[in-house]
Amino acid sequence: MKTAAIIGGGVIGGGWAARFLLNGWDVRVFDPDPEAERKIGEVLDNARRSLPGLSDVPLPPEGALSFHADMADAVQGATWIQESVPERLDLKLTVYKGLQEACDPGAIIGSSTSGFKPSELQEGALRPEQIVVTHPFNPVYLLPLVELVPSAANPPELVAQAKDVLRSVGFFPLQVRMEIDAHIADRFLEAVWREALWLVKDGVATTEEVDEAIRMGFGIRWAQMGLFETYRVAGGEAGMRHFMAQFGPALKWPWTKLMDVPEFTDDLVDMIAEQSDAQSGMHSIRELERIRDNNLVGMMRALKARNWGAGAVLNQHDALLKPGALPTLDQADLSQPILTLARAVPLDWTDYNGHMNEARYLEAFAAATDRFMEIIGCDADYIASGGSYFTAENHIRYLDEAHAGAKIEVRTQMLLGQGKKLHLFHSMYKGDRLLATGESFLLHVSLETRRPCAPSPQIEAAMSRIAEAQAGLPYPEGAGAAIRKPA
Numbered sequence: 348m349k350t351a352a353i354i355g356g357g358v359i360g361g362g363w364a365a366r367f368l369l370n371g372w373d374v375r376v377f378d379p380d381p382e383a384e385r386k387i388g389e390v391l392d393n394a395r396r397s398l399p400g401l402s403d404v405p406l407p408p409e410g411a412l413s414f415h416a417d418m419a420d421a422v423q424g425a426t427w428i429q430e431s432v433p434e435r436l437d438l439k440l441t442v443y444k445g446l447q448e449a450c451d452p453g454a455i456i457g458s459s460t461s462g463f464k465p466s467e468l469q470e471g472a473l474r475p476e477q478i479v480v481t482h483p484f485n486p487v488y489l490l491p492l493v494e495l496v497p498s499a500a501n502p503p504e505l506v507a508q509a510k511d512v513l514r515s516v517g518f519f520p521l522q523v524r525m526e527i528d529a530h531i532a533d534r535f536l537e538a539v540w541r542e543a544l545w546l547v548k549d550g551v552a553t554t555e556e557v558d559e560a561i562r563m564g565f566g567i568r569w570a571q572m573g574l575f576e577t578y579r580v581a582g583g584e585a586g587m588r589h590f591m592a593q594f595g596p597a598l599k600w601p602w603t604k605l606m607d608v609p610e611f612t613d614d615l616v617d618m619i620a621e622q623s624d625a626q627s628g629m630h631s632i633r634e635l636e637r638i639r640d641n642n643l644v645g646m647m648r649a650l651k652a653r654n655w656g657a658g659a660v661l662n663q664h665d666a667l668l669k670p671g672a673l674p675t676l677d678q679a680d681l682s683q684p685i686l687t688l689a690r691a692v693p694l695d696w697t698d699y700n701g702h703m704n705e706a707r708y709l710e711a712f713a714a715a716t717d718r719f720m721e722i723i724g725c726d727a728d729y730i731a732s733g734g735s736y737f738t739a740e741n742h743i744r745y746l747d748e749a750h751a752g753a754k755i756e757v758r759t760q761m762l763l764g765q766g767k768k769l770h771l772f773h774s775m776y777k778g779d780r781l782l783a784t785g786e787s788f789l790l791h792v793s794l795e796t797r798r799p800c801a802p803s804p805q806i807e808a809a810m811s812r813i814a815e816a817q818a819g820l821p822y823p824e825g826a827g828a829a830i831r832k833p834a
């Protein structure tokens with residue numbers, strides 16, 4: 348079992364705890380805050396409703412979570428130690444001293460620091476090579492970026508190992524090629540933050556207007572293409588060179604007060620706090636976190652469907668999570684309904700009723716049908732060769748609710764598999780609770796003629812094998828049920 352120690356369980360440390368725990372690691376926490384266990388519990392609630400649904404295959408069973416009153420105890424057995432104490436260099440150095448007196452010399456100590464350089468963190472350490480910057484982005488349980496910043500003291504094999512661990516729990520480790528204050532991303536964030544403060548201080552914009560300027564425009568663009576690719580496109584057919592020729596001079600114009608920082612006077616702090624309250628104060632922080640997570644999951648799953656940016660990272664993580672959870676024709680117990688879907692309910696599958704929307708049951712059953720088609724041999728290669736199935740009829744019975752993060756399974760019984768005809772009966776479960784049934788009638792077709800035709804002999808043989816094995820199964824309750832007509 349893999350064990351991670353979380354030193355500092357606040358906003359960021361709590362997110363790390365959730366990321367490791369939901370990816371099957373044991374997590375040991377040290378944080379002197381008496382409220383740490385409650386706060387981490389609330390972060391875990393958010394993570395459990397949002398993270399599992401980002402995967403189209405099951406996450407591993409959660410690891411064990413434990414809280415420790417003593418830091419030396421917390422790091423026992425840990426192969427990864429994530430430090431997320433407040434951004435004070437003196438405090439961090441003190442923590443590392445205590446850590447290295449107690450932890451495994453082979454463990455990786457990652458620091459969540461927003462801006463200190465690894466060489467600063469390694470100053471005076473017993474084993475400098477053990478400490479590396481692993482800077483995450485809030486919410487840590489959802490956003491994939493971790494800036495991995497080594498110094499010359501970190502051996503290449505530690506950096507490589509850190510990358511493997513981070514990828515294994517769904518992160519995108521961006522190795523920063525040289526250490527610099529605030530790494531890469533926070534230098535942008537600090538620049539935008541400074542400019543925004545001036546705009547609010549000078550009465551040019553309110554906090555809400557600044558946020559609208561971001562989220563109604565470039566914020567959406569940056570979520571899928573970043574800065575340079577966006578500007579390459581903005582240069583038109585002439586591309587980046589044209590863009591730089593046209594907009595480069597403006598960098599010398601007074602378009603920003605970038606290097607000045609408005610003094611954080613009481614008046615300025617009051618102004619911004621009051622405007623922020625007017626803008627978002629109607630929501631609690633936990634409510635805003637859930638609104639944020641709903642939005643992030645929807646955006647990331649949209650990118651996943653296109654295998655682009657953060658979505659491609661999600662697909663890579665699915666590949667690591669061993670999609671073998673679903674059996675093949677030779678692995679399945681064909682005498683029983685076959686497991687054709689196993690996943691968590693994504694946040695964006697839920698609706699205004701706070702449960703999985705009716706249309707998403709069809710999406711789940713359609714995925715189960717796709718899997719059954721693969722099992723009988725109608726896989727991507729077969730479809731590319733011109734054969735496939737078209738669905739002619741679906742009938743769904745909704746028997747119970749499913750909620751975001753719920754682990755669901757679909758098991759499929761073949762009622763008829765002969766010639767062009769394929770008649771399936773899917774049963775969706777949460778644990779042993781039957782949530783819904785989906786009955787599908789499909790016809791094998793030629794994608795060239797778009798007309799029904801006989802499937803390949805291999806598909807016929809696979810269907811015969813399943814028909815024989817499932818012959819003893821009872822005809823499922825609800826199968827063949829038309830819509831109940833009023834008496």
Ligand SMILES: NC(=O)C1=CN([C@@H]2O[C@H](COP(=O)(O)OP(=O)(O)OC[C@H]3O[C@@H](n4cnc5c(N)ncnc54)[C@H](O)[C@@H]3O)[C@@H](O)[C@H]2O)C=CC1
Nearest residue numbers: 355356357358359360378380431432433434459460461485
């Ligand atoms: N909040 C953010 O947006 C981000 C913060 N970070 C970095 O993560 C680190 C932590 O920041 P936050 O989580 O926001 O702070 P936080 O204040 O939410 O959490 C810090 C936690 O450390 C605990 N703590 C204090 N002294 C400790 C000690 N000696 N040993 C163990 N725990 C101790 C506190 O009780 C608290 O729970 C900082 O280095 C920060 O720069 C990184 C990315 C984003």
Ligand SMILES: C[N+](C)(C)CC(=O)CC(=O)[O-]
Nearest residue numbers: 460461483484485533536
């Ligand atoms: C504001 N901040 C410097 C703490 C931000 C970060 O460090 C990263 C993030 O999550 O935005």
